[in-house]
Amino acid sequence: MKLKKNIATSESGFIFNPSTGDSFSANGIAAGILAEMKSDKTEQEIKTGILARYDVRPEQLDRDWDDWMVQLKEANLLDN
Amino acid sequence: MKPADILTVGITGLNAHDNPGPGIAVARALKDAYGDNIRLIGLAYEALEPGIYMDKLLDKTYHIPYPAAGATVLLERLLEINGMTGLDMIIPNFDAELGNFIKIAPRLAAEDIKTFLPDAVQLAARDKTQLHEFAATYGFKVPDYVNLTKAEDMEVTGDKLGYPLFIKGKYYEARLADNADEAKKIFHDIANRWGLPVIAQRCIKGTEINVAGLGDGKGNLISAVPMRKLYITDKGKAWAGVTIEDAELVDLAGQFAKTLQWRGGFELEIIKDNAGNLYIIEINPRFPAWIYLAAASGQNQPAALVKMAMGDDVQPFESYEPGKLFIRHSWDDVVDIARFQQFSAFGEI
Numbered sequence: 015m016k017l018k019k020n021i022a023t024s025e026s027g028f029i030f031n032p033s034t035g036d037s038f039s040a041n042g043i044a045a046g047i048l049a050e051m052k053s054d055k056t057e058q059e060i061k062t063g064i065l066a067r068y069d070v071r072p073e074q075l076d077r078d079w080d081d082w083m084v085q086l087k088e089a090n091l092l093d094n
Numbered sequence: 095m096k097p098a099d100i101l102t103v104g105i106t107g108l109n110a111h112d113n114p115g116p117g118i119a120v121a122r123a124l125k126d127a128y129g130d131n132i133r134l135i136g137l138a139y140e141a142l143e144p145g146i147y148m149d150k151l152l153d154k155t156y157h158i159p160y161p162a163a164g165a166t167v168l169l170e171r172l173l174e175i176n177g178m179t180g181l182d183m184i185i186p187n188f189d190a191e192l193g194n195f196i197k198i199a200p201r202l203a204a205e206d207i208k209t210f211l212p213d214a215v216q217l218a219a220r221d222k223t224q225l226h227e228f229a230a231t232y233g234f235k236v237p238d239y240v241n242l243t244k245a246e247d248m249e250v251t252g253d254k255l256g257y258p259l260f261i262k263g264k265y266y267e268a269r270l271a272d273n274a275d276e277a278k279k280i281f282h283d284i285a286n287r288w289g290l291p292v293i294a295q296r297c298i299k300g301t302e303i304n305v306a307g308l309g310d311g312k313g314n315l316i317s318a319v320p321m322r323k324l325y326i327t328d329k330g331k332a333w334a335g336v337t338i339e340d341a342e343l344v345d346l347a348g349q350f351a352k353t354l355q356w357r358g359g360f361e362l363e364i365i366k367d368n369a370g371n372l373y374i375i376e377i378n379p380r381f382p383a384w385i386y387l388a389a390a391s392g393q394n395q396p397a398a399l400v401k402m403a404m405g406d407d408v409q410p411f412e413s414y415e416p417g418k419l420f421i422r423h424s425w426d427d428v429v430d431i432a433r434f435q436q437f438s439a440f441g442e443i
Contacts, residue, residue, distance in 0.1 A: 020339060022417060032339040032416035034301070035322030 015083060015092045017051045025049075034090060047082070102133040102180050103400060104172070107187025107380075108145025108155070113266070113329050114383040114422075116187040118144075120396045121151045123389035127397030135179050137172075141438040147429045154179060157441035161190045165197040172198070176207060178442075183208040183403050185396065187380050190265045192217055210403040212311075212357050212379060219354060220377035223264060223291055228377075232353045234346075235373045237298045237365070241291035245278040251294045252277060260295040262376075263288030268330050270297065295375065300367035303340075304332065306381060306388045307347040308395045310402060311357025317395045317411045318347035319388040324419070332384055332422075337391045339416035346372055359385070359395055384420055391418040 022030040027045035029038040040048060050060045061075055070078075086092050103124060107115030121134050136155030138146050146155045156175045159167045168191075175181065184207060186195040196217060199209045219228055229236040240251045252259065252274045261280040262268040265288050271277035277294065284292050301322060308317040320343040325334035347362060359381035365373045381395060388395050392414040402408050437443040 020416075030417050034340075035303075035324065035336045035338040037336075 015087070016054075017048065017086070018091055018093055021048075021052070021091055023048045023052060029089075029091070031089075031091060036089065038089060044082075100131050100133055101128060101400065101404075102135060102182050104135045104137050104175070104179075104181050104184040105152075105187065106137045106139075106158070106185070106191060107383075108136050108138050108143040108152075109140070110144045112327060113331055115143075116381045116383045116385055118148065118151065119383055119386040120185055120187060120381055121145070121148075122386050123394050123396040124400065125151060126389055127394050127400075133179070135175070135181065137175070137184070138437075141434055144427065146437055146443060147427050147433065155437065155443050157437065161188075161194055165194040168194050169198040169201055172202065172207070173205065176205060181207045183210075183400060185209075185381075185399065186211070189379060192379055208403040210311075210358050210399050212354070216354050216356060217379055220360075220379060221264075222262065222293055222376055225374070225376075229374070232349070234349070235371060237296040237373050237375055239293055239295035242281060242294055243290050243292075245281045245285075248274050248277045248281060248294070255294060255296040258297050260293075260297055260375075262293040262295060264291060264293065268295075298365040298367055298373050298375070300365040300373075302326065302332075303338070303343060303364045303366055304335075304382060304384070305343050305347045305362040305364065306385055306395060307351060307356075307360045307362065308398055309351035309354075309356030309358065309360065310408065311355060313352045313355050315344075315348040315351040315410060316398055316402070316408055317388065317393040318344045319391060319393050319395075319414050320344065321384060321387060321420075325421075334419065334421045335384060335387065336420075337387060337414060337416050337418045342370075342372065346374075350377070359399060384422075387418060387420040388414070390420075391415045 020032050027040035029040055047060060064075060105117045105121055107117030109115040110118045124132055133153045134151060136145055136152040137158045138155050139160055145152060158171050186192055196211050196214050199211055202209060223241050225236045238255060258270050258272045260268050261271050261277055261284060263284045267284055269280045271280050281292050303320055303322050305318055305320045310316050320338050320340050321335040322338050323332040323335045327333050361378040361382040362374055363376040365375055385395060393411040398408050433443055
């Protein structure tokens, strides 16, 4: 699933949905992942990068990723 | 005498308090656009309207009679003010005064004082007591409501609409009632303040969004800027809000401008429910108090309205900046009481 094209993000982790006026704060890791999603990297490419940078098992990352997607969907930040 | 290239524009709605009129925001937008090439003349009903004392925005302010005094008295006073200032245009900013201004617009035009207003039929069509007819005629969604003339009818109305529901004055004010007793109390408060009927309106749950719009009177939408309310006062007024990007809202404003051939500024008050339905809860026939946000985000509607009134060809704006936030605040201006006395006693300052 892709981030909506018009979602604005900043390096500090501020997220703004211009369609709804909703805004959110993300921590540094989440802001980095959002930036990668905006650059049109695939899910696999992003996950590979995370596995290389952090001490996390692939199955744990998959679970966290699914949870992340649910959060983004609930926040109305993903394309349908 | 004034230089020929300086516009002189009269503005009402200088009551920049907790339920603010749009006049100060309109003045600010015009100053942004015209700078020193405009003289702004305040037209105030009461000596404690804060705008009267804002010298950086208004060059001069005159007292005008309350709308209840009627169109003839208003016209006499405006012609007197015109004799002292040389008005090129007047922008009325209150719902309750628009009927009078529409009546006298031809007489003002005869004196070369321009206005840019809807006609009386258009004004009546969007009246909040007529929203059912408006919705049925033009195909808009509005929340169910009942016009009430006596508090006893609240029982039946409450059963029909369910609680909580909004109780609204015909010109201003909306308060939420959780039960019949509360609704009756609010009915009496609002009836005393604004007269009858009082409107009971179903409460639609969703996001509160307002759209500031400008129509050219020929069916074209010149501008529309949607704003989501972020902070709402106990009077239901936006105290902070952010511009948002939503083509559906702009389309809705376009349908309104087209179907009513709306001439002038307007504000659509909308609830977007969880299913994405857009309910128009109110249509204000003038700029909103937050209109400076539209100017700051790229669409200076008051300036465009002045240009159209002056006969210029104004093309529709094509874009604005979403994510512009306004935050209203309180500020104590300090002036000598002699100025208050000057306005109270002589009707001008």
